[in-house]
Amino acid sequence: MAILDGNLEKVSEFTIRRLSNYFRILSELEKRGVVTVSSASLAELGAITSAQVRKDLSYFGSFGTRGLGYKVVELKEAIVAILGLDRRWTLALFGAGFLGHALFFHDGFREDGFHFIHVFDVDDAKVGTKWRDVAITHQRHAAESLRREPVDIGVIATPPSAARDVVDLVVRGGVKGVLNFAPTQVQVPEGVWLRNVNLAVALESLSFYLSQ
Amino acid sequence: MAILDGNLEKVSEFTIRRLSNYFRILSELEKRGVVTVSSASLAELGAITSAQVRKDLSYFGSFGTRGLGYKVVELKEAIVAILGLDRRWTLALFGAGFLGHALFFHDGFREDGFHFIHVFDVDDAKVGTKWRDVAITHQRHAAESLRREPVDIGVIATPPSAARDVVDLVVRGGVKGVLNFAPTQVQVPEGVWLRNVNLAVALESLSFYLSQ
DNA sequence: TAGATTGTTAATCGATTAACAATC
DNA sequence: TAGATTGTTAATCGATTAACAATC
Numbered sequence: 001m002a003i004l005d006g007n008l009e010k011v012s013e014f015t016i017r018r019l020s021n022y023f024r025i026l027s028e029l030e031k032r033g034v035v036t037v038s039s040a041s042l043a044e045l046g047a048i049t050s051a052q053v054r055k056d057l058s059y060f061g062s063f064g065t066r067g068l069g070y071k072v073v074e075l076k077e078a079i080v081a082i083l084g085l086d087r088r089w090t091l092a093l094f095g096a097g098f099l100g101h102a103l104f105f106h107d108g109f110r111e112d113g114f115h116f117i118h119v120f121d122v123d124d125a126k127v128g129t130k131w132r133d134v135a136i137t138h139q140r141h142a143a144e145s146l147r148r149e150p151v152d153i154g155v156i157a158t159p160p161s162a163a164r165d166v167v168d169l170v171v172r173g174g175v176k177g178v179l180n181f182a183p184t185q186v187q188v189p190e191g192v193w194l195r196n197v198n199l200a201v202a203l204e205s206l207s208f209y210l211s212q
Numbered sequence: 213m214a215i216l217d218g219n220l221e222k223v224s225e226f227t228i229r230r231l232s233n234y235f236r237i238l239s240e241l242e243k244r245g246v247v248t249v250s251s252a253s254l255a256e257l258g259a260i261t262s263a264q265v266r267k268d269l270s271y272f273g274s275f276g277t278r279g280l281g282y283k284v285v286e287l288k289e290a291i292v293a294i295l296g297l298d299r300r301w302t303l304a305l306f307g308a309g310f311l312g313h314a315l316f317f318h319d320g321f322r323e324d325g326f327h328f329i330h331v332f333d334v335d336d337a338k339v340g341t342k343w344r345d346v347a348i349t350h351q352r353h354a355a356e357s358l359r360r361e362p363v364d365i366g367v368i369a370t371p372p373s374a375a376r377d378v379v380d381l382v383v384r385g386g387v388k389g390v391l392n393f394a395p396t397q398v399q400v401p402e403g404v405w406l407r408n409v410n411l412a413v414a415l416e417s418l419s420f421y422l423s424q
Numbered sequence: 425t426a427g428a429t430t431g432t433t434a435a436t437c438g439a440t441t442a443a444c445a446a447t448c
Numbered sequence: 449t450a451g452a453t454t455g456t457t458a459a460t461c462g463a464t465t466a467a468c469a470a471t472c
Contacts, residue, residue: 013417014463020416024395038429045397050429051465058431066430067472083416084423102314108395108412114419153418177418183236183320185259193421195414200320202407204232204295205225206365206389207326209405211296226439250453262453263441270455278454279448 015056019079021046026076038069089114094166095157096121096136104131118145146173153177160184227268231291233258238288250281304330306378307369308338308348316343330357358385365389372396
């Protein structure tokens, strides 16, 4: 299957986020035993338009059959391949607080192939304790740990004041992706991908509309 | 100050999310004792353009002084008022799992004026225990609790399979906003605002770009 | 074949950016 | 006054949607 017809440049983050959504919808349909699905019903389930669905998929190839629609399992597997979920990804977590804890134990990540193999914190009370089979390590040993066992992605769940230093640390450790939950602007060098997730933004958006 | 010149209709969710970001940047500048800031430096701190900053603010009024820029505290307070952060908001949490725990104890929310006054779960082992001064209540008593003490916003941190029912429950309880962390499509009636936050999306976006 | 639905092109819509007059 | 920077309009860019030929 020819994924990516050379026009990857034109694929926007919006499309990627929707693919991620199609993946979840298709997984659900598969679980329910649904065999085929049209762009129209996929669109309805995702609260978008059928043109959007077809356009999104068209960046990566032709996955459907005219007159019939898409085979659920086939399309799901195509999207899994596109999103890179057909392999194992290793993660390092920085910050073993409440949020770090929730991320580490979030089953969805493991099911998607994302595995935390390091957890770092600066709190000596936490260092040495174990989360599943991962021992919490003091952040001062992070560089060393990352040299011994490198990871693909660094996940930042520290207080905002620490985020910048931790990002530098994990980038020097060789990660190619950073997922930042700290509500502060951080910088990564060329060639490293950064995504920011800010839990307050959605809540503040709600309070804006509720105030009107 | 004339916030909202009647063109609120034209304000996009993109603008609101950036306001939320300006708010954090301005808070940081205030803490550092910075008195005035230009759209250019605000833009640099937020990794966008100065035209974007001025355009975003222009939907709500004129907050700056030509030739000088914006007073940090004044602009911050204007944005606080726009986002509705100048009042107390009450929240009900559904799902006392890892994620619910992280959300409940997340200091940033309380600092912004968002207060969880109810926590519901279906696990009898959790029911009766307390988080700070909030007793975890069985979900079957949620309707009753919400009647006694209504809230502004329902926060859904249940497994996806439970999300739909819980949303119906909380909407019948009179909330005007729903913040859904469950990775499943939910529906709310006209007049209720919904925001979805999916922790997997950002990670899957990273794996997509890292795969290329 | 007739009906259904894809894949894609062209049209539309909306968000971002550039430019500059207004003005401190 | 001269320099700086806002607020706003017009131009550009990019994302979404409509439409339809291709085709199962």
